[in-house]
Amino acid sequence: MIATMQRVLAVLLLMGLIPGASAADFVIRNLDAGSGTGLSNTRRVAPVDGNPGTTLGAQRRIALRYAVRIVTSRLVSPVPIRIDARVDSDHPDLVCTRNSATLGLGGATNYTANFPGAPRRDVVYPLALANALAGQRLAQGADVRLFMNGRLDVAGNDCLRGATWYYGLRGAPGNNQIDFVGSVVHELIHGMGFQAIIALTDAGDLQQGAYPVFRNGRRFPSVFGRYAQDLALTGQPRFPELRVERRADALDDAPFVVWSSSMTNAATTNFVTAGRREGRIRLYAPEVVLPGSSISHWSAAVEPDQIMEPFESVETSVLNGLGLASCALRDIGWQLADGVRCPDIRTAPIVGTARGQYVRAFARPAVSQPQAGDSSATDRDDDDAGGSGGGCTMMPGQPFDPVWLVLCVLAAGVLVVRRNRPGLV
Ligand SMILES: [Zn+2]
Numbered sequence: 001m002i003a004t005m006q007r008v009l010a011v012l013l014l015m016g017l018i019p020g021a022s023a024a025d026f027v028i029r030n031l032d033a034g035s036g037t038g039l040s041n042t043r044r045v046a047p048v049d050g051n052p053g054t055t056l057g058a059q060r061r062i063a064l065r066y067a068v069r070i071v072t073s074r075l076v077s078p079v080p081i082r083i084d085a086r087v088d089s090d091h092p093d094l095v096c097t098r099n100s101a102t103l104g105l106g107g108a109t110n111y112t113a114n115f116p117g118a119p120r121r122d123v124v125y126p127l128a129l130a131n132a133l134a135g136q137r138l139a140q141g142a143d144v145r146l147f148m149n150g151r152l153d154v155a156g157n158d159c160l161r162g163a164t165w166y167y168g169l170r171g172a173p174g175n176n177q178i179d180f181v182g183s184v185v186h187e188l189i190h191g192m193g194f195q196a197i198i199a200l201t202d203a204g205d206l207q208q209g210a211y212p213v214f215r216n217g218r219r220f221p222s223v224f225g226r227y228a229q230d231l232a233l234t235g236q237p238r239f240p241e242l243r244v245e246r247r248a249d250a251l252d253d254a255p256f257v258v259w260s261s262s263m264t265n266a267a268t269t270n271f272v273t274a275g276r277r278e279g280r281i282r283l284y285a286p287e288v289v290l291p292g293s294s295i296s297h298w299s300a301a302v303e304p305d306q307i308m309e310p311f312e313s314v315e316t317s318v319l320n321g322l323g324l325a326s327c328a329l330r331d332i333g334w335q336l337a338d339g340v341r342c343p344d345i346r347t348a349p350i351v352g353t354a355r356g357q358y359v360r361a362f363a364r365p366a367v368s369q370p371q372a373g374d375s376s377a378t379d380r381d382d383d384d385a386g387g388s389g390g391g392c393t394m395m396p397g398q399p400f401d402p403v404w405l406v407l408c409v410l411a412a413g414v415l416v417v418r419r420n421r422p423g424l425v
Pocket residue numbers: 186187190297309310416417418
């Protein structure tokens with residue numbers, strides 16, 4: 001009997017029906033391949049701090065892959081995570097001035113609801129997490145999109161007063177350097193679902209405070225957004241309980257907007273020394289709503305400094321783990337890899353065995369059923385929701401499907417921006 005059960009178990013594991021506790025593997029599509037720029041920049045450089053690359057592009061690829069391993073090693077998924085990545089010196093949203101910069105844009109390419117294995121109905125999950133929960137790939141194309149700001153390395157443009165990226169793997173940027181690995185980790189965590197997916201401004205059909213609309217006209221909160229709570233309002237509602245106008249009002253309710261997970265609150269009592277409200281960790285909700293930043297970060301008041309605060313900090317280093325981000329990722333449904341805790345304060349940057357490689361194109365097959373989200377849709381690069389709204393729309397022209405997909409494109413309202421703190425460099 002036991003032997004039979006073992007055999008059944010083995011078969012199920014082979015079929016991928018039972019997620020093992022192994023780290024999530026990944027595939028990175030180099031969107032700069034063949035261009036001679038960005039991740040494929042051919043400028044010669046000297047190796048730096050554990051990064052043996054001898055061209056700028058090679059160093060960027062090595063550092064980016066290392067950052068991806070830091071995150072994916074901590075998460076469990078039977079479905080490899082697909083990432084579209086580039087280093088872009090021309091992207092209109094990747095600004096860089098003398099005093100501030102958007103270091104990167106990162107986020108899920110799609111959100112989906114009511115897929116097979118979804119823990120909650122009528123809640124949208126980022127594609128990488130939905131794949132992990134479903135135990136199968138739900139859509140073709142990339143799960144995560146990651147654009148890093150290449151302007152930092154363009155000589156003579158006075159970006160952050162001449163600051164450059166640090167591509168070393170030791171978390172030790174020098175004066176006037178910004179840690180590339182840490183910044184990629186930050187953006188990638190957004191892509192794993194650390195994103196509220198709430199319209200932060202009015203834009204087109206979207207009203208501030210609204211959730212993305214599906215083709216059938218319904219609106220669902222994101223699994224992350226379920227944990228946003230406003231302690232200043234009567235009844236201390238979570239965001240999905242609010243009517244859209246009230247939710248819009250709540251977007252700037254610092255210091256009362258908090259992360260409402262009792263599991264995380266209990267686990268971080270001694271770890272978080274500042275930035276709590278009524279025992280709960282504060283979310284970023286400044287009085288001027290910042291498209292791309294509000295709600296989708298920890299409050300900048302949180303101590304110790306966190307990788308998922310909205311501003312880059314010299315005190316955070318991914319060599320000290322993901323911190324509170326592991327708690328939020330667990331809350332929204334990720335299974336943490338063996339040995340990963342909430343909070344994650346491991347000093348070893350790589351804790352698991354996530355494997356991954358660069359490709360020019362993703363393998364085509366392995367979608368188990370017809371889906372609304374195919375590559376032609378996820379490859380779209382326009383944004384009919386406007387640059388500062390929710391940025392997520394149901395894909396047009398697609399039939400109703402129980403697997404409902406939202407298309408999230410590179411809009412500042414969805415993809416969360418990391419700005420350098422003026423005066424840091
Ligand atoms: Zn961010």
